[in-house]
Amino acid sequence: MDLSQLDLRLIGVWFNNMLAGAGLAPGIISLINWVVGALLLLIFALTLAIALIWIERKLAARLQDRLGPNRVGPYGLLQMVADVLKLLTKEDITPLEADRVTYNLAPALAVFQVMMAMAVIPFANGVIGADVNIGVLYLMAIGSVGAMAALMAGWSSNNKYALVGGFRVVAQLLSYEIPLVMAMLIPVLVAGTMRMNGLAEAQGGWFGLGWYVWTLPTAFLIFFIAALAEGERAPFDLLEAESEIVAGFNIEYSGMKFAWFYLAFFLNSWVLAAVGATIFLGGWQGPFVAQIPALGVIYFIAKTLLLFFIQAWVRATFPRLRIDQMMSFCWKVLVPMALLLFIAVAVTLKLGLPQPVQGVALLGLNLVILLATLALVSRAQKRSVGAGKRAFAPELPRL
């Protein structure tokens, strides 16, 4: 058997040939392709969400020295099936004075956002819903819908806790979108393309040293921290801080509408991990992927789950930040860092260095910026603690 035949793209070719053999017009064939592709993505996303919830609950339990779900099915694998049945049959309580249209639209928009983001994620070379040439920009545009869904939920519930949660959504998700997108911009600058598949392609060769995480570690760090905040994960889960505002923006939601927010939360984390894996960890790149293209799926899923695992690990380990600390960290540390990194990388790329030297130069610059930031932050923190101020309020360095 020829191993290069193990290519998921061939399924699509076979499917199209079958449709053409049935004597359908080309227009109908593309229509069927679109609908089947969209349905496949939807089914994949739903199955994935159930798997992710199980993984995260088990992980969080083991990290906190608990057992986690272990009653329903082997290793508690069927726990999520039981949960879905329960959520489907729960009474749906709408608060009396809620703004009904907005209230019902918000969970749908939350799901809409994560489903749409799935469309541009390359699972293997060419195995991608829609390889649009504005991939990264598309992700940024779709990501903004998520903040809107949470704000709508908070506003329409007619509940003060939910309203505070909604305001925090605006403050947190909007602020952290800047460093997130700035960090995604830097690989785009190096690769010269916004196509997600193109970004993964650009990281081939050099036995894995072509991955941008090796040449741009600081950009990856900014991306990861901002992704934690965008994914509403601890230590940045202020918008649903249980101890302060009960459950934040989704407090008044019950039954299936709550289930959609829950699903959107987990899928959003996975999408952010997948984007990180594609842009910084080489996506489907790995050993022998040129000979056996189907291996790309395994590499991609492994890298994504690694990032998801680290997210879950951080969530189970760290305490929550205060809102002023969180906003200071974004605007006074991450954003200046990302701007500086952009300028440094832009200049380095224009020096016309040969490939390996350029990689080393980028790595050096990244490390210098990271260490300088760490030094400045720790100095500012020492000074502010000494002056009896709040624990984290860095001052401008004296100019």
Add this chain to the structure above:
Amino acid sequence: MLEHYGLIGALALIALIFPFVGVGVAWLLRPKRPDPIKNSVYECGVETIGDTWVQFRAQYYLFALIFVVFDVEIMFLFPIAVAFQRLDMMQVFYVILFVVLLADGLLYAWRKKALEWQ
């Protein structure tokens, strides 16, 4: 190129309808026994006082303003990043000038204490 957006359109339609299908199935299965106490706002058992939709703090508005500036900036930087390999030194200088001007804006907001959470 345009055929890619066919799938995105189909997905948008399905992804927008699907959540309502889920809620519809739940509507068929679930009990419906509303009463005024159950439907009241959940605020830890205490009756809610005053209007919920109050004026919010100006702090959130300030951050939103700064966000808009930076978001538009990034919109401009993406096409530049894609075309970067074709730019000459002078154009790169202009790009850097653009980013430095924005960094200056951030510095101004910082000096004016717009970034302090009061």
